[in-house]
Amino acid sequence: MKNATIGYPRIGEFRELKFAVEKYFKGENSQEDLEAVANGLKEKHWASQKGKVDYISSNDFSFYDNFLDLAILFNLIPRRYQELDLCELDTYFAMARGYQSGECDVKALAMKKWFDTNYHYQVIEIEDDANICLRGSKPFDEYLAARKSGIETKPMIIGPFTLFKLARFTGEKSVDHFVEQTVKAYGEMLERFETLGCVWVQLDEPALVKDLAGDDIELFKSVYEKLLERKGCLKILLQTYFDDVRDCYDQILELDFDGLGLDFVAGSKNRELVINGPYLDKTLFAGVVNGKNIWKNNYNTSLKLLKELEANCKEVVISTSCSLLHVPYTLANEPGLKEGYKRHFAFAKEKLDELLELKQLSASGDLGNEPGYRKNKELFGKRDCVNERVQAEMNNLAPADFRRGDDFDFRAHCQKKYFNLPLLPTTTIGSFPQTGELKRMRSLYRKGKVKQPEYEGYIQGLIRQWIEIQEDIGLDVLVHGEFERNDMVEYFGANLEGYLFSCNGWVQSYGTRAVKPPIIWGDVAWVRPLSCKWISYAQSLSAKPVKGMLTGPVTMLNWSFPREDITSKEMALQLALAIRQEVDCLEKQGIKIIQIDEAALREKLPLKKSRWHDDYLDWAIEAFRLCHSRVAATTQIHTHMCYSEFGDILPEIDAMDADVITFEASRSDMELLKKLREEQFKTAIGPGIYDIHSPRIPPVDELALAINKIKEEVGLEKLWINPDCGLKTRGETETVASLKNMVQTTRETRKNM
Ligand code: GLN
Ligand code: ZN
Numbered sequence: 001m002k003n004a005t006i007g008y009p010r011i012g013e014f015r016e017l018k019f020a021v022e023k024y025f026k027g028e029n030s031q032e033d034l035e036a037v038a039n040g041l042k043e044k045h046w047a048s049q050k051g052k053v054d055y056i057s058s059n060d061f062s063f064y065d066n067f068l069d070l071a072i073l074f075n076l077i078p079r080r081y082q083e084l085d086l087c088e089l090d091t092y093f094a095m096a097r098g099y100q101s102g103e104c105d106v107k108a109l110a111m112k113k114w115f116d117t118n119y120h121y122q123v124i125e126i127e128d129d130a131n132i133c134l135r136g137s138k139p140f141d142e143y144l145a146a147r148k149s150g151i152e153t154k155p156m157i158i159g160p161f162t163l164f165k166l167a168r169f170t171g172e173k174s175v176d177h178f179v180e181q182t183v184k185a186y187g188e189m190l191e192r193f194e195t196l197g198c199v200w201v202q203l204d205e206p207a208l209v210k211d212l213a214g215d216d217i218e219l220f221k222s223v224y225e226k227l228l229e230r231k232g233c234l235k236i237l238l239q240t241y242f243d244d245v246r247d248c249y250d251q252i253l254e255l256d257f258d259g260l261g262l263d264f265v266a267g268s269k270n271r272e273l274v275i276n277g278p279y280l281d282k283t284l285f286a287g288v289v290n291g292k293n294i295w296k297n298n299y300n301t302s303l304k305l306l307k308e309l310e311a312n313c314k315e316v317v318i319s320t321s322c323s324l325l326h327v328p329y330t331l332a333n334e335p336g337l338k339e340g341y342k343r344h345f346a347f348a349k350e351k352l353d354e355l356l357e358l359k360q361l362s363a364s365g366d367l368g369n370e371p372g373y374r375k376n377k378e379l380f381g382k383r384d385c386v387n388e389r390v391q392a393e394m395n396n397l398a399p400a401d402f403r404r405g406d407d408f409d410f411r412a413h414c415q416k417k418y419f420n421l422p423l424l425p426t427t428t429i430g431s432f433p434q435t436g437e438l439k440r441m442r443s444l445y446r447k448g449k450v451k452q453p454e455y456e457g458y459i460q461g462l463i464r465q466w467i468e469i470q471e472d473i474g475l476d477v478l479v480h481g482e483f484e485r486n487d488m489v490e491y492f493g494a495n496l497e498g499y500l501f502s503c504n505g506w507v508q509s510y511g512t513r514a515v516k517p518p519i520i521w522g523d524v525a526w527v528r529p530l531s532c533k534w535i536s537y538a539q540s541l542s543a544k545p546v547k548g549m550l551t552g553p554v555t556m557l558n559w560s561f562p563r564e565d566i567t568s569k570e571m572a573l574q575l576a577l578a579i580r581q582e583v584d585c586l587e588k589q590g591i592k593i594i595q596i597d598e599a600a601l602r603e604k605l606p607l608k609k610s611r612w613h614d615d616y617l618d619w620a621i622e623a624f625r626l627c628h629s630r631v632a633a634t635t636q637i638h639t640h641m642c643y644s645e646f647g648d649i650l651p652e653i654d655a656m657d658a659d660v661i662t663f664e665a666s667r668s669d670m671e672l673l674k675k676l677r678e679e680q681f682k683t684a685i686g687p688g689i690y691d692i693h694s695p696r697i698p699p700v701d702e703l704a705l706a707i708n709k710i711k712e713e714v715g716l717e718k719l720w721i722n723p724d725c726g727l728k729t730r731g732e733t734e735t736v737a738s739l740k741n742m743v744q745t746t747r748e749t750r751k752n753m
Contacts, residue, residue, distance in 0.1 A: 001306065001316050001362045003355040004055035004285055006202070006239060006261065007156055007323030008045045009348050010062060011508045013330060017041060018512040021063060025097075031089055038063065042142065046151050048349055052356040055285075057202060058146045058153035059139040060323065063089070064096045064511045067121035068109070070163055071095060073136035074185050078125045078170070080106050088136075096122055096511055110168070111510055113603050115206055115242045117292065117326050118517075118559065120510035121166070128171030132181040134188040143198060154237065155193065159203035160186050160227065161220050166207065175219060183223055187230035194232040200259070202237040206322075208252075209243035209267065210607050221251050228256045237261055237285060241322035243607045244269040249277065261285035264305060265321035266292070271305065280313035287321035289354055294327055294345045294505075294519065295564045297354045299361060299376040306362055318358050324348040328505035328516075336503050341521065344379055347505065383565070385522025387497065393577050394570070402625045404657060406633040408682055411659060418592070418634040419545060423753070424707070424746050425476040426721045427686070429640055429662060430549040430595065431728035432466050432481035433735055442486060459483050460537060467541045469736060474743045477593060478546045480538035482728065484531065488551045488597060489559045490518055491530075496578050498524035499560070519561045520571060526578035529585050536589040547638065548591040550579055552598040553623040559600055569619035576626035587631055595638035596627050596658070602643045617652050624656045638662065642725060647675045654682045662686035664724040665710075673713035685714065688724020690738060695730065697737045703745040716753070721746045 011017045020037035023029035042061050049056045062069050071077055072092055081094050084106065098108035110123040126132075139155045146153040160182050164175050193201055208220065228236065237259035238252060244267030245252060252260060260282050262270040267287075274280060286309055288302040302318075310316045330349035331342050346354055357372050367373045404411070441458050444450040450458075462483045470478045485491035493499040500521045506514035531549065539546040553575035562571055579596065586594055601624075606615050628637045639658040646653055646663075653661065665672070665687035676685065689706045690698040711719060721742060727735050 002054040003318040003359045007057050007060035021512050052352045056153050057156045058142040059155045071124050075135040124167040125170045126167050128173045134185045154200035154202050156202040159205040160223050162207035183226045194234045200235045202239050204239045212247035249273045259283040263287040263321040265290045283315040284313045285317045285319040287319045289320045291320040291322035292326045294561050296346050333504040387523035387525045390523040390525050411633045414633040415636050427477035429726045431726035433732050434728045463538050473739050480535050492551045493518040495530050497527045498522045524574040526581040530582050532585045547593040548586040550596050552596045554620045555600040558604045572623035576623040579627045593636045597640045599642040647672045650679050660684040684718040686720030686722045692723045692725050695734050700741050
């Protein structure tokens, strides 16, 4: 068997690309400098794969986002960017991040989550007068550059179906109008590759793993029937990932693809499709090495699967489940992680070794005598990761642990009396500006250069300062400001047992931004208070209620690398038990309003609707309820979600049984508000009335308009007034000015009632 990668991370082992691009943005770097860094990275990434991988990808590099790359390649540059009249690279960056200069202020393309990953892509816009044609040369340049360094690559390009499904059609015209041009453009690209002497081209079509309607399947068929007529002697690999292709497997078989890439890690039905389906007369690129997680591959399982697959197809190539973009570079830069841990992990570079070893083992007639196989097998026995106390708590969970003692209406009644808040209570989402000084202090503290009493005194000072500011502004429910946290997941993970952290485990989140997700190593346990002392300190300074802030179990899980030896449900429940302990701790110290953030709950909904409940929502909701089931009727539970696109799961959100939910509300959200009313949404709501992602101070009349509109849709009784997310990325001046306007507007609205 041969082996392959779908794509390799590109941001650089030490985030070299990020720094080079940011320097270019600041004008400290020329285009040539930037290209030199980029070319160096490409060479390095190909070189890492050479000798280990048979089918190496090119064009997996990108300055910002490989979906956005299509806009340049196929002439999909919206008019507002064309009019800027910039060079190609600057036009590209203008689409990525907007463009401001003098009077001119052009907004960036929207950014969205790439399927169920934490990577974001830029949403390409297709305008009515778009003229889709082959315009750019990046894929060809990269292919030739690799060949020059002695590597025959398979260029990867996102395919036309996924382009159509993810792009936004901005005018009257829809997909049908653009099919012909698009097929022609992709066709020309294929012809060009053929002329260059390329052998395989990989077309990525992850959109095929979503639920497909009849129209979608028709579109897929009609595009590819025509496109594949133009492939000449090229071999075309249809690459899918993130789930299975149950909705279109038959159609795929009928089409003249030479290779089919399937994800056997996340695609639960792919195995069955191949094994029980008709003989697969194509090369199957079998994604068995997980491209989304950092645990070592289980060779025994993979080799068995590969054999089964081989029995029913022409050829099997061992591949990764998706691009390695979603894992960090290498364990080589993790001196802080002990060997005992590291031997269980494989980052991108180590996954290349796994691909090689799997290839060698697949040819062995006597696995039991292969040292690599035996060494691997040892990893999947017992691991030092069990916490008896947590196990016992898990075993003792009973239905009552998932239900609050009092029903929603009774609680609402008690809380109304207890808090005696005005109509339209005002609050914020939790964090206040994290200044450069605070970040410096934190870093000095971490390095031991600032001692604990000094650091803690500093944090207390900030809390004091912001309690005063909030009192002065006149907010009704205050917060402590989250100054002790660098990040809402990392801070909690670092203070719970069961988590591990990498030093350089960066994963690209979007453009120049990378995150370092923590690793869930073992049973998660609460061992010490997480934030209690800061929050109760804040409460001691004010007679108004201070809302305690916690990160919820589902968000903790979704923004970490999860274990593979227990289920998501088990991990979420363990996290919930830990957070419940913190909730108890807060309640005991007199914190009467507690917010459990589930910023990432909506974004990890399974790609297929049929799996929403069993595979996700059922346990996600249970986990959330477990956190707060024990609190008194007068303790008010809030939650916060970053995405408001939860119109399709309103009953489930209500089932979380929080008392209040705040969320991001944007332009299109009047739809959602209508739905909330129609479906008699029970939980009180705080739809963000202004956008915190911009430094702009919302004027009073604009806020009044927003409040009036919202109140018309959902009434007054259940409405809270707040910004749409935490304020940690904002400056102090604009934060105070915006909140003052918010409170003033609310007071005027109350007066006019
Ligand atoms: N409480 C967090 C904050 O205010 C919520 C962040 C988020 O929603 N991503 O920063
Ligand atoms: Zn948010």
